[in-house]
Amino acid sequence: MASDKAGMAPPTEAPRPPLDPWRIAIYAVLFAGVLIAIGPFLWMISASFMTLSEVNLTRLLPENLLWENYATALRRANFLDIEVVTHPETGVLQSLGVSGYIWNSVRITFITVTGSLLVCIPAAYAFARMNFIGRNFIFALFLSTMMIPGIVMLIPHLLTVIWLGRLSESLFGPAGAWFNNWPALTIPFFASVFNIFLLRQFFIQIPEDLWEAARIDGAGHPRFLISVVLPLSKAPIMTIVTLGFIGSWNALMWPLLVTINDEWRPIAVGLSNFVTADTPGDLNLQMAASVITVIPILALYFVAQKQFTEGISQTGIKS
Amino acid sequence: MLNTRRGRLLKENLTAYAFLAPAGVLIFLFGLFPVAFAFFVSLHRWRRFPDSYIGLANYEKALGNLGYILFFWLALLAFAAAVRVSRQLAKTLRQSDFKLEAVPLLVGVICGYATLLALDWFFKLVPVIMLIPRQVRGQNVSLDLFMEKFGESFASPDVYAAGQMMLLGFALTAVALALVVWRFRTVSSAEVIVRGGMATAALLAAVFLLRLTIDETNLAIAAARESGESLPIWSQLVFVSAGIVLVASAWLIFQRGIRAQSNRRFALLAFGGLALAVGGYLLMAEAPAALAAADDDLLQGFWVTVMYAGGTVPVQLTIGLLLAYLLFQPIRFRSFFRMVYFIPYITPFVATSIVFRIIFDAGKTAPANRMLAIVGIEPQRWILERSSIGSLLGLPDFLAGPALALIVIMIYSTWTYIGYDAVIFLAGLGNISGELYEAARIDGASGWRIFRHITLPLLSPTIFFLSLVAIIGTFQAFTQIWILRTGAVGSKVNTASVYIFDELQNSNRYGYASSMAFVLFALILLMTLFQNRIMGRRVFYG
Numbered sequence: 001m002a003s004d005k006a007g008m009a010p011p012t013e014a015p016r017p018p019l020d021p022w023r024i025a026i027y028a029v030l031f032a033g034v035l036i037a038i039g040p041f042l043w044m045i046s047a048s049f050m051t052l053s054e055v056n057l058t059r060l061l062p063e064n065l066l067w068e069n070y071a072t073a074l075r076r077a078n079f080l081d082i083e084v085v086t087h088p089e090t091g092v093l094q095s096l097g098v099s100g101y102i103w104n105s106v107r108i109t110f111i112t113v114t115g116s117l118l119v120c121i122p123a124a125y126a127f128a129r130m131n132f133i134g135r136n137f138i139f140a141l142f143l144s145t146m147m148i149p150g151i152v153m154l155i156p157h158l159l160t161v162i163w164l165g166r167l168s169e170s171l172f173g174p175a176g177a178w179f180n181n182w183p184a185l186t187i188p189f190f191a192s193v194f195n196i197f198l199l200r201q202f203f204i205q206i207p208e209d210l211w212e213a214a215r216i217d218g219a220g221h222p223r224f225l226i227s228v229v230l231p232l233s234k235a236p237i238m239t240i241v242t243l244g245f246i247g248s249w250n251a252l253m254w255p256l257l258v259t260i261n262d263e264w265r266p267i268a269v270g271l272s273n274f275v276t277a278d279t280p281g282d283l284n285l286q287m288a289a290s291v292i293t294v295i296p297i298l299a300l301y302f303v304a305q306k307q308f309t310e311g312i313s314q315t316g317i318k319s
Numbered sequence: 320m321l322n323t324r325r326g327r328l329l330k331e332n333l334t335a336y337a338f339l340a341p342a343g344v345l346i347f348l349f350g351l352f353p354v355a356f357a358f359f360v361s362l363h364r365w366r367r368f369p370d371s372y373i374g375l376a377n378y379e380k381a382l383g384n385l386g387y388i389l390f391f392w393l394a395l396l397a398f399a400a401a402v403r404v405s406r407q408l409a410k411t412l413r414q415s416d417f418k419l420e421a422v423p424l425l426v427g428v429i430c431g432y433a434t435l436l437a438l439d440w441f442f443k444l445v446p447v448i449m450l451i452p453r454q455v456r457g458q459n460v461s462l463d464l465f466m467e468k469f470g471e472s473f474a475s476p477d478v479y480a481a482g483q484m485m486l487l488g489f490a491l492t493a494v495a496l497a498l499v500v501w502r503f504r505t506v507s508s509a510e511v512i513v514r515g516g517m518a519t520a521a522l523l524a525a526v527f528l529l530r531l532t533i534d535e536t537n538l539a540i541a542a543a544r545e546s547g548e549s550l551p552i553w554s555q556l557v558f559v560s561a562g563i564v565l566v567a568s569a570w571l572i573f574q575r576g577i578r579a580q581s582n583r584r585f586a587l588l589a590f591g592g593l594a595l596a597v598g599g600y601l602l603m604a605e606a607p608a609a610l611a612a613a614d615d616d617l618l619q620g621f622w623v624t625v626m627y628a629g630g631t632v633p634v635q636l637t638i639g640l641l642l643a644y645l646l647f648q649p650i651r652f653r654s655f656f657r658m659v660y661f662i663p664y665i666t667p668f669v670a671t672s673i674v675f676r677i678i679f680d681a682g683k684t685a686p687a688n689r690m691l692a693i694v695g696i697e698p699q700r701w702i703l704e705r706s707s708i709g710s711l712l713g714l715p716d717f718l719a720g721p722a723l724a725l726i727v728i729m730i731y732s733t734w735t736y737i738g739y740d741a742v743i744f745l746a747g748l749g750n751i752s753g754e755l756y757e758a759a760r761i762d763g764a765s766g767w768r769i770f771r772h773i774t775l776p777l778l779s780p781t782i783f784f785l786s787l788v789a790i791i792g793t794f795q796a797f798t799q800i801w802i803l804r805t806g807a808v809g810s811k812v813n814t815a816s817v818y819i820f821d822e823l824q825n826s827n828r829y830g831y832a833s834s835m836a837f838v839l840f841a842l843i844l845l846m847t848l849f850q851n852r853i854m855g856r857r858v859f860y861g
Contacts, residue, residue, distance in 0.1 A: 132336065152839075275669075
């Protein structure tokens with residue numbers, strides 16, 4: 001696969017030729033590209049510390065760093081609200097209430113990624129290392145669903161979610177609702193064909209000898225999967241986790257359809273609501289809110305950069 | 320020995336299915352079933368809950384008479400698919416003994432028919448089931464009530480009749496399969512059964528589509544006649560189809576002309592092709608008439624989508640390739656550059672769009688307007704501007720082009736995707752063997768010639784892949800537009816997907832939105848096929 005090479009530097013780390021005009025021109029273009037690519041982010045950060053009038057005049061740098069913009073934005077945009085109740089005399093923690101869009105997104109992301117791993121790993125293992133009737137046919141059927149544009153699926157997904165929600169509501173009471181609750185936001189994304197495909201490609205490469213050895217030791221498939229295959233597959237699992245994280249963190253269209261209040265709305269919807277409700281209001285606060293939204297993604301990106309680039313070169317997903 | 324081996328095989332099969340079960344159920348529910356379901360919804364009046372069956376009326380609303388024409392072509396395509404499967408089947412039969420395979424063939428036909436009966440039953444059941452939430456609304460929802468309603472829906476007359484037919488089909492299939500297993504167990508029988516089943520199913524589906532189209536068309540014509548008008552669907556169908564056929568054959572003739580040896584032959588073929596193309600174009604002049612009753616917002620959505628694709632894809636691919644090529648030179652900080660270029664792609668649209676809103680604000684102090692001021696141009700209204708770029712530049716109407724607001728969205732979208740394109744191009748460049756460059760350099764080729772004659776051809780698979788992904792992406796583009804659009808520009812920036820989403824979320828027209836989504840789907844498929852044929856031929860796979 002071409003994408004395997006994405007993380008690999010081209011093989012030209014030979015002795016560096018001296019700087020000639022051509023080389024200077026290359027650097028000039030590349031640095032101009034850097035400026036265009038991250039200029040908006042730099043200004044976003046800078047503007048998040050400004051006063052409103054400074055933003056309106058589009059100053060490049062703030063005169064004073066207004067850290068309180070962040071506190072105000074967190075509160076006004078309903079991003080995060082932590083309610084700590086301690087006992088009035090002893091000071092012992094009694095209850096801890098966390099709410100807000102960030103908390104929602106964290107919960108949604110966690111459920112989606114965990115569920116996706118639980119569903120996709122066994123399926124990928126079955127396709128990669130087991131023989132069963134109809135394997136190739138089922139695999140082809142799964143893959144074919146990747147070609148269908150999302151907009152066609154939108155309405156059936158919505159109807160299915162509404163119906164399943166009613167069923168589970170009658171089973172588990174109001175807590176079992178799907179609509180405007182976590183199941184609608186997470187369960188449809190558990191079985192990702194792409195994840196299955198990625199893991200399968202990796203599982204196939206695990207040497208057959210390991211399986212023979214495990215079988216002689218009396219291990220069956222589930223045992224082999226848990227104690228041999230999984231520890232070897234940290235890299236693809238990391239890729240899935242990072243991609244799942246961006247997917248849920250950036251999701252906008254589907255959450256807009258299936259949520260009606262803030263109880264489970266993720267951060268992208270929250271930011272979008274804050275901006276539309278605020279137009280053309282406090283741009284400095286909007287910038288602070290944007291920075292808060294972007295930071296987790298960027299942090300993860302800097303930590304797991306290789307997984308990001310490789311994973312995305314292989315999928316081209318962006319939600 | 321045999322017993323334990325069998326036991327182990329059975330166990331392995333069961334374990335595998337258990338491993339697959341969760342993913343299988345979810346993919347069926349959220350991957351496979353939705354396509355059939357969306358088509359089903361599009362044939363109904365459906366707002367949140369199912370309403371009456373209205374045939375192709377949603378498609379007529381979307382595309383006017385062209386909707387019927389589209390379905391006619393779809394039916395023909397289904398027939399073509401059926402013929403293809405049948406030919407494969409015939410090939411299998413020829414390779415084996417036909418007499419011996421006659422029974423499995425019959426079994427295959429029964430299987431195919433039974434599958435369709437099951438589908439029929441299922442889609443009669445679905446609307447009844449879909450109504451349950453509405454029926455139990457307001458009552459004290461309990462599992463018993465829900466299950467009672469669920470049970471009742473199987474007993475409703477239509478569903479019951481279809482269910483009996485399905486059971487009959489299943490019983491026949493079981494008997495037939497047992498017969499094959501008992502008497503005709505050969506290697507090729509399984510293949511014959513599968514192919515026979517597929518051929519039957521495809522043929523029946525094609526017949527169903529064709530009947531649906533013809534019935535609906537006749538109904539529409541009759542309805543129009545009753546109200547004293549005439550609805551020339553059939554003549555339009557003939558004209559438009561003939562036009563398409565003529566233009567397609569003109570294209571084929573041109574292709575032959577290009578390959579022709581003598582100049583005379585080339586001139587002759589080119590002239591013939593031109594004549595055919597003109598004829599086809601004249602015939603296709605009927606198409607606008609067929610579109611007369613179409614939904615103008617949808618047509619505009621398609622037009623906006625085309626402009627959006629035309630304005631972003633070439634630009635982002637060119638710049639991406641340029642950056643990747645520069646990054647591929649022996650330079651320092653390569654991984655730093657690559658990391659930075661990728662940042663716009665991974666960050667949420669919602670966050671970055673806010674900065675672009677400020678850059679392209681209508682105010683005098685907005686960065687974009689300040690830059691215009693440096694060059695001495697009047698400040699523009701950018702994302703609030705609904706006038707087209709052409710009219711702002713004082714060009715005639717037919718050069719109007721996209722609204723200025725759409726241009727801002729294009730710039731934003733290009734900015735987002737360049738890094739992604741550059742990273743993929745870089746991977747593609749890394750796959751080209753260094754020896755080729757070495758050889759070219761020894762032969763004294765200049766930098767540009769190396770790029771033109773080695774890099775570009777060997778990179779063509781990557782270019783092909785990226786352009787396909789990018790074009791399909793623009794046809795599905797939603798978030799970047801939905802976020803940057805303002806009330807002031809109205810529908811001038813709404814692509815087809817944004818319009819579909821609006822119909823869904825604001826108007827709750829599920830049936831209509833489904834039909835439009837299907838039209839978009841058909842268009843994307845068509846484009847993919849077209850691109851595969853035209854560009855795929857030029858791709859050089861080393």
